[in-house]
Amino acid sequence: MNDIPVQDRRFTARRQAERLLSGGRPQTVRESLAELAALADGPYPLDEPTDRYGDGIVRTLERRTADLLGKPDAAWFPTGTMAQQAALKTWADTHGPVVAMHPLAHPEVHERRAHQVLSGLRSVPQATGPQQPTAAQLAALDEPFDVLMLELPLRDAGFLLPSWEELSALYDFAADRGLPVHLDGARLWESAPHLGRSLPEICARAGSVYVSCYKSLGGHSGALVAGEEEFVRRIKVWRHRYGGRLWQQWPAVLSALAGLDRELPRLPDYVAHAKVVAAALAGTPGARINPEPPHTHQFQLWLPYPAEQLIEAGHRQAEEQGVSLFGGWWEPGPQPGAAMTEVTVAADALEWSAEDVTEAMTAFLALL
Structure with missing residues (x-):
């Protein structure tokens, strides 16, 4: 053995x-396929043509996710790594390439620093140690930055969240300085109970919000970034450049829709x-x-x-x-x-x- x-x-x-x-419980390919086929009887738009380069059922998921997060629109991505890069790169186009993020943030630890190597961005460490940053720590940084990224929850610190008061102070800090806030919310779905607020309230002051379709929802793969309509229009340009404009994505999208119904x-x-x-x-x-x-x-x-x-x-x-x-x-x-x-x-x-x-x-x- x-x-x-x-x-x-x-x-x-x-x-x-x-x-x-x-x-x-882990599944075999056969079991996953049977589970997907069982969704044929669900309330999903399965009698329309299969999606082509992001239309159809993909738009259904994008609009539903945007509504859940309280944002005007959202864009689907095949991976969270691509979603993060596209969001930060889109902010860099209008605000600058320097991003304040935690040293334990996902792009630093689990994405091979793709934001630096591929996207030409530079990160400024927000804080040291396994803790969420505070507004006072950000104010004390001696290096300027253009975008504030917050990971909610901070996975490598123990799935750690700030309090609502601490998060509000971080939003205030960014607003006072005209900085956009990007939420790495791969696991944001389960953060509402600790923060004591609804998802739209949590996301209201963030310019962009990334969420995963499989980490908590149990979908096959994929991610979305929600924000204002103009931001989403521009982020789709970077999605195309990074190779994320796939011909068909309906299996992953269908499993994500089911996850919203079942797990959320x-x-x-x-x-x-x-x-x-x-x-x-x-x-x-x-x-x-x-x-x-x-x-x-x-x-x-x-x-x-x-x-x-x-x-x-x-x-x-x-x-x-x-x-x-x-x-x-x-x-x-x-x-x-x-x-x-x-x-x-x-x-x-x-x-x-x-x-x-x-x-x-x-x-x-x-x-x-």
């Missing part, structure tokens, strides 16, 4: 497990239950939850064991006990032998009580 590649073993173990705590209404329940799950996990000897309590339905769990050992225990628990608690483990911090996993509380986790989590964690630790 140990000779099987880790990803293949995890896929098989999680598919066979009777109960899952973090994330969803359930996210508040996921966020609320994440606090229950996190509190139960916090009772594990040596465990650390970040942030505590969670700001969204995702959070970090740290344990004082090597990642390899935790991965093996997780595989064994799924294979031998039919319980899969977590996905992957990493050792990203400076402390040797301490590993972290990202916990995602979704539909499967709603069946878990705090007592269930505690009991399963006891069995997990016994395998270490």
